Amino acid sequence: MGEWEMALVSVVIPAHDEAASIGRTLRALRQGTRADELDVVVVCNGCTDDTAAAAQVADPRARIIEIEEPSKAEAVRIGNRATDVFPRVHLDADIELRGTDVLALVEPTMSDGVLATAPRREVPTSGCSRWVRWYYEVWEELPQVQSGLFGRGVVALSREAQARVTALPRLMSDDLAMSDSFSPGERRVVTSAVAVVHPPRTVRDLVRRRIRIATGNAQAAQHGVRRSSSRTRVRTLLRLAVTRPGLALRLPVYLAISVAGHIGARRAVRSGDFTTWQRDDSSRLPVDTRTAAGRSS
Template sequence: MKFKVSVVIPAHNEEAVIARALDALLAGTSPGEFDVVVVANGCADRTASAAARPGVRVLETSLPGKVNALLLGDAACRAFPRVYLDADVRLDAASVRALAEAAARPGVLACAPVPEWDLTGAGPLVRRVHRVHDRLIAPARALAGVGAYVLTERGHERAFPLPDVISDDGWVDGCFAPGERAVVPRARTVVRPARTVRAHLARRVRVRQGNRQLAELGRPARTLRAGALRELLARRTVSPLDAACYLAVLAADRVLTRLRGDRARWGTDTGSRHRDSTAAS
């Protein structure tokens, strides 16, 4: 059977969300269209059984770690382009097709969807912080922070094998010049950010540590343009209260990063998870 697209999904203790993600991905697909590989890594729950279904191969490893899972899944893939998808992110078949179409354009080696943020259950402070953060980073987001990225065969040669880093998408983004990567408006991921300040801070600490790793490897993350927040305020894109909340939480996450050093590692972000009623019980 000749597959058109491969999809790799690393999953560490994702029983609560993996079934919904796979349902969204596979709805309306034809047999042999997508080659889907779920890598259940270091799980203490029933992620593997929740992921099991026709059209999905489930690999299990006792070793936790997102990069290890990505490499195992990648080695089992049967087609290009390849989609690397977070287990808690929803990406439907129409979006995968749009990404594959974009990846076939001359000169494009990598591409990514546009994120849609599901803020259900998030508190008002987190909503304000996220509103500012999203508008600040959106112009330079590209392949990182959207829950999925796609590599062509040539792009794969450039980015793989992945080093053992927290920010795999940041690494991949840094492998390509702007003209080699594309953001595809017709492709959308549904991403559930942290719902509490505590969970948001934990995530931001990991992001900062991931960026530090990339800088040590010669792949510094892109920085925000000076004055960007002032411009958002001047255009009334965000309110002064939004900005004040953002700056307060930003100061807290910088302090926590210094205090925690390099102890954070990739794992399930329980602050953005909620149980999927279709998961195995």
């Protein structure tokens, strides 16, 4: 029996050209846990940089797999096949999640009958442009953003939940599909666990991210796996304007960036292109460089 088979939790991390962030992610993941508690599988997919080497240096105990296809879905499939340890945490390579938070995250799936969980998100907007900060001030107050498992870069699944997710079609917005696969009673946001989600620093990169999300949401809707409760409606924004008057000035910025994302997604949706990944690189820059980028936007 391999050492990893004795682990309590498996963590699958798809990583495409994440040399700048994978070390940060893996070092955080080992904080507060014993060496044998986590089976960490990093699947480097279609990398053109030294992601694999950076991952091995950051966490010599992690199992590093390299595949040629630059596909997150394929990387997740390979990662799932490489481990049989449950509960299982799916973690994006640019997200910071401490090992102690991983253990808190999986506990409800083992004791409370919950199938899927995600952590509370922390979005550090220091160094972002003003418009990016205003966008996130509105976005984080949306009810579906607060209750859904998506947009956190982390989902923990029981064995039963993994089987349900594996049966889903391959989708660009995989975290939305996972979240909407479970009823509110089957999923839980674990507020004692925190994921640090680094946002885009510039409006340009934020729009690129929103194009990707809008494209993925449209694909999820086409496949019938998106719940109506995960959509942002005009009445929700109007209610925010009334109940949170401090956000009223931010709402036009939120709307403008959201509309730009939908417009940018139209071509991909019309052509059925759900594989082109609109990547924002400013969230992966070193802190001092990010700050400079944010101030220039």
